[in-house]
Amino acid sequence: MTLCATPESLRAAVQALAGHTHVFLDCEGQTLGEVGGKLSLLNLGVVHQDHSSRLQTFLIDVLAFQGSMAQQLNPIFDILRSEQVFKVVFDGRMDASELLNGHGVQLKNALDLQVADIASREQHESVDRRLQRLVGFLPQYEVNRNRALYLQVQRLNGLDYAMREHGVHSAGKGYVDHDKWLQRPLSQASLHYAADDIRKIWLLYNKFVEKGYISNGTLTQQTARYLALHGTTRHPRNDKYKSHGLFPLGILSGPVSGATVRCQGCRRDLPISAFSCPSHPSNGFCFVCRAINSKNGGTVTTTSFRRRIIDYDDLYNDFDNEDLYNDFDDDDYFHYGRGF
Numbered sequence: 001m002t003l004c005a006t007p008e009s010l011r012a013a014v015q016a017l018a019g020h021t022h023v024f025l026d027c028e029g030q031t032l033g034e035v036g037g038k039l040s041l042l043n044l045g046v047v048h049q050d051h052s053s054r055l056q057t058f059l060i061d062v063l064a065f066q067g068s069m070a071q072q073l074n075p076i077f078d079i080l081r082s083e084q085v086f087k088v089v090f091d092g093r094m095d096a097s098e099l100l101n102g103h104g105v106q107l108k109n110a111l112d113l114q115v116a117d118i119a120s121r122e123q124h125e126s127v128d129r130r131l132q133r134l135v136g137f138l139p140q141y142e143v144n145r146n147r148a149l150y151l152q153v154q155r156l157n158g159l160d161y162a163m164r165e166h167g168v169h170s171a172g173k174g175y176v177d178h179d180k181w182l183q184r185p186l187s188q189a190s191l192h193y194a195a196d197d198i199r200k201i202w203l204l205y206n207k208f209v210e211k212g213y214i215s216n217g218t219l220t221q222q223t224a225r226y227l228a229l230h231g232t233t234r235h236p237r238n239d240k241y242k243s244h245g246l247f248p249l250g251i252l253s254g255p256v257s258g259a260t261v262r263c264q265g266c267r268r269d270l271p272i273s274a275f276s277c278p279s280h281p282s283n284g285f286c287f288v289c290r291a292i293n294s295k296n297g298g299t300v301t302t303t304s305f306r307r308r309i310i311d312y313d314d315l316y317n318d319f320d321n322e323d324l325y326n327d328f329d330d331d332d333y334f335h336y337g338r339g340f
């Protein structure tokens, strides 16, 4: 792991990254992609195929390159924009939004392993298992009573949980205070936490390659749709229709011909088949937003309230707190957290 906070170390990183066709990518910062968001670390990993596969990770200190120094980041941003370099991320939605809205960088030729995880279920998972995943986000009785409403709804995995589910063994996530990403100097614990995410993304990617989940260009097209969800604007904090643990509709299948209707929750234009009431879709919510409305009373927790339960991470298999800006914690909180 190399922290790059000087022009010299940044140049050395650019040199080391040059010529690599695959880069593992992750970002750390404050409420990335949301109003008030700010990028702190841009983390890139490359694998050297010398004697054995060796991962080399660079943590680019974006805050060290501001003002007149900012242009020094351009060679790194060029890698992110490049169609020739393949970027592997896990839940890159907020990272992509922050890069675009904060730095004008459009992430291209990317593969999001969270999308690959969902796509793998399409091949190998029964409908019953898929519905059962929703329990926790939704009450069991709601899933049992209204199965037809949830057939298109997929629950997302966090990185740690995806690794466990796919048989990648790795130590659990340590604790890091996500409020402190903008402080300097960063603690060794924070730097290791950031580097460890790159290592985990690499390990999960290797497993997906081994299992044959990553075999064609479809996933990069699906990823492009996934990363474009937040578009060219930052979304408000705690928007329950934007930050949640469900996979948005239409990402795997892509655009369909025919009429579309704007969902009243996520505000996306979706085909009529995405709505439970085809005769009046214009009044409605898509299946995913409808599930959010039905979620254990539909209440949204505040960030500070969510943060209080981070320490319970080890207690709950389903609980992945790696990304405070999305709502995996929130989802699981409602299932497991009641009574705290």
Ligand SMILES: [Zn+2]
Residues within 6 Å of the ligand: 263, 264, 265, 266, 267, 268, 285, 286, 287, 288, 289, 290
């Ligand atoms: Zn919707």
